[in-house]
Amino acid sequence: MTTPARPEGIPLVPLVDIGVNLTAPQFENDRDAVLMRARAAGIIRQLVTGTDVPHSVTALKLAHRHQGELFATAGIHPHAAAAVESGWREQIARLAEDGAVRAVGETGLDFNRDYSPRPDQEAVFVAQLELAAECGLPVFLHERDSGGRFFDLLEPLAGDLAGGVLHCFTGSERDLDRALEAGLHIGVTGWICDERRGGQLQALAKRIPAERLMIETDAPWLLPRTLRPRPKSRRNEPCWLPWVLAMLSRCRDEDPAELAATTTGNACRLFRLPQP
Ligand SMILES: [Zn+2]
Numbered sequence: 001m002t003t004p005a006r007p008e009g010i011p012l013v014p015l016v017d018i019g020v021n022l023t024a025p026q027f028e029n030d031r032d033a034v035l036m037r038a039r040a041a042g043i044i045r046q047l048v049t050g051t052d053v054p055h056s057v058t059a060l061k062l063a064h065r066h067q068g069e070l071f072a073t074a075g076i077h078p079h080a081a082a083a084v085e086s087g088w089r090e091q092i093a094r095l096a097e098d099g100a101v102r103a104v105g106e107t108g109l110d111f112n113r114d115y116s117p118r119p120d121q122e123a124v125f126v127a128q129l130e131l132a133a134e135c136g137l138p139v140f141l142h143e144r145d146s147g148g149r150f151f152d153l154l155e156p157l158a159g160d161l162a163g164g165v166l167h168c169f170t171g172s173e174r175d176l177d178r179a180l181e182a183g184l185h186i187g188v189t190g191w192i193c194d195e196r197r198g199g200q201l202q203a204l205a206k207r208i209p210a211e212r213l214m215i216e217t218d219a220p221w222l223l224p225r226t227l228r229p230r231p232k233s234r235r236n237e238p239c240w241l242p243w244v245l246a247m248l249s250r251c252r253d254e255d256p257a258e259l260a261a262t263t264t265g266n267a268c269r270l271f272r273l274p275q276p
Contacts, residue, residue, distance in 0.1 A: 004041045004239040005229060007246035013260040014044045014276035015245065016267035017238045018187055019106075019140070019167045019216035022048045022070070023058040026220040026235050035066065038238040044264075045273050046070050046238055047216075049106050049140065051077035052084070053091050056101075063100035068274060072098075073140045075105040081124040082116035089127055096135045102271040104132035105140030106167065109153075112144035122153060129157045132164070138270050139164035141184065143171065151178040158182040163270050168218050169201065176204055185212045185270055190224035190236065193247045205251035214270075215244045215263045 006012070017038070027034055038046065048063060050056030050073045059072035074095035076084055095101055107128040109121050116124075132139045141164055143150040155178070166179045167187035179186060186208045192201045219236040224243040245263070249256040268275050 004037050004237075005227070006041070007226070007243050010242045010246050010256050012042045013257055014264055015042050015215065015241050015260055016045045016047070016264050016273065017043050017217050017219075017241050018047045018165060018214045018267050018271070019189070019218045020046045020048055020238050021051070021218065021220060022046065022062055023050075023055045024220050031062075034237050034239070035069075038241075041239040041242055043238045043241055044069070044276050045267070047102060047140070047267075047271060048072045050074045050095075051106055052080040053088055056092065056095050060095055060098055060100055067100070070100075071102045071271060071273060072100055073103040073105050074101045075103075075107045075128055075140065076124050077106045078108055078110040078121040078125065078142060079113065079115040082120040084124060088124075089131060092128070093131055093135065096131070096137055101137070102273070103138045103140040103164070104128050104135070105164075106142050107139065108142035109146040109150045110142060110144045111146045111149070122149070125150075126153055126157075129154065129161065132162070133157060133160035136162050138162050141166045142168065143175070148174075148178075151175070151182065154182055158184075165214055165270065167216060168222070172200070173204060173207070176207060180209070180212060185214050185266060187214045187216045188244060188248050189216050189218045190222040190240070190244050192251065193224035193226040193243060195225065202247075202251045205248055206253070210259075210262050211266060213248075213259075213263050214267050215241060215248060217241050217244065
């Protein structure tokens with residue numbers, strides 16, 4: 001195995017990738033090699049994203065197979081909201097009883113792609129917020145271009161939640177304020193490494209309080225565009241998380257090792273993961 005390339009000046013420090021779509025078909029053939037490369041890059045824990053009932057079941061199976069290293073979320077992504085079968089809520093609730101499930105989600109609103117009709121997205125989102133509150137788990141949240149609707153639905157329930165993270169944050173300053181006000185953590189992906197569309201996030205990065213910050217790859221999506229040498233495949237992997245850390249520490253003008261300790265600590269606290 002070749003050791004994954006590291007960004008210059010980034011020490012080998014323990015990191016938590018809070019958003020990995022390890023159940024995606026892109027990882028079907030070499031998942032074990034992906035995990036080995038992640039370990040070599042210092043990724044000590046990963047939260048495997050559940051995006052519908054079958055993927056949440058698979059995420060949990062992976063967490064059982066790699067106890068202490070992989071943990072799972074269970075939920076319905078807004079893209080999948082229209083396709084849910086009756087009984088989905090009970091199925092997610094049952095999965096959430098398993099100790100390896102550390103959050104309800106991925107849930108939220110995506111009015112950018114609109115793969116599910118908006119009323120369906122909203123109903124399934126609110127039902128999962130209520131479920132998370134009932135079972136005392138944090139929420140793993142997704143928001144794209146909902147024009148404030150996401151926060152309008154979230155805010156009345158925020159006080160009942162055991163916290164949460166707004167993953168892959170790409171919103172405005174106003175969105176950031178509302179997320180922080182609702183007590184949410186902020187997940188930063190390789191979006192921040194994108195010189196074409198990451199400018200707003202780069203500028204806002206400094207405004208996120210340290211105790212609310214987390215980092216993630218959202219693999220296989222969002223390959224950091226700063227990655228050198230450029231891999232042959234466009235597929236992102238958890239082993240590229242240090243590149244997100246590198247850009248975030250540059251935008252915040254913060255020591256990368258300190259920032260790593262902060263984000264790792266935050267993730268371990270919110271999702272009750274074993275500390276490094
Ligand atoms: Zn997402």
